[in-house]
Amino acid sequence: MKKIKTLHMILKQTHSDKILASYLAFVFVAAFVILLTEPEIHRYSDALWYLYAVISTAGFGDIVVHTFFAKIVSVVVTIYSLIAIAVITGVIVNFHTTILELSRRDTLTAFLDKLERLPELSPEELSELSEKVHSYRLLHK
Numbered sequence: 001m002k003k004i005k006t007l008h009m010i011l012k013q014t015h016s017d018k019i020l021a022s023y024l025a026f027v028f029v030a031a032f033v034i035l036l037t038e039p040e041i042h043r044y045s046d047a048l049w050y051l052y053a054v055i056s057t058a059g060f061g062d063i064v065v066h067t068f069f070a071k072i073v074s075v076v077v078t079i080y081s082l083i084a085i086a087v088i089t090g091v092i093v094n095f096h097t098t099i100l101e102l103s104r105r106d107t108l109t110a111f112l113d114k115l116e117r118l119p120e121l122s123p124e125e126l127s128e129l130s131e132k133v134h135s136y137r138l139l140h141k
Contacts, residue, residue, distance in 0.1 A: 010095045016088050023084040027051055030077050038070040057080045 011017040031047040050063040054074050094105050
């Protein structure tokens with residue numbers, strides 16, 4: 001649940017939630033357009049299933065469009081899907097990397113602060129600091 005909240009926060013802070021919402025709205029509208037223009041698709045759920053196959057590039061072949069307009073909609077949905085997924089993925093990865101870098105800097109700053117006041121540290125703090133150094137060395141061998 002925490003990961004979903006973090007993802008929602010990232011999407012909201014970067015305004016990628018608007019990209020995702022507009023993309024999903026576009027897919028639902030495109031499914032409706034395909035339902036209207038393709039004579040072999042009789043249910044909205046079939047149009048959504050067809051678009052899922054197009055977006056996922058699975059191409060199951062159980063539903064095939066024949067009209068020129070439905071083919072154009074399929075191409076546009078595919079291109080929009082590639083762009084939207086790439087942008088949202090890039091934003092999430094960049095945001096996550098930035099958070100990790102800031103966390104690393106904060107940890108390093110706290111460590112350097114303790115080193116600067118080494119003579120003032122209690123035996124417990126010195127032991128804790130020694131354990132952190134030992135753990136760091138084990139991780140980075």
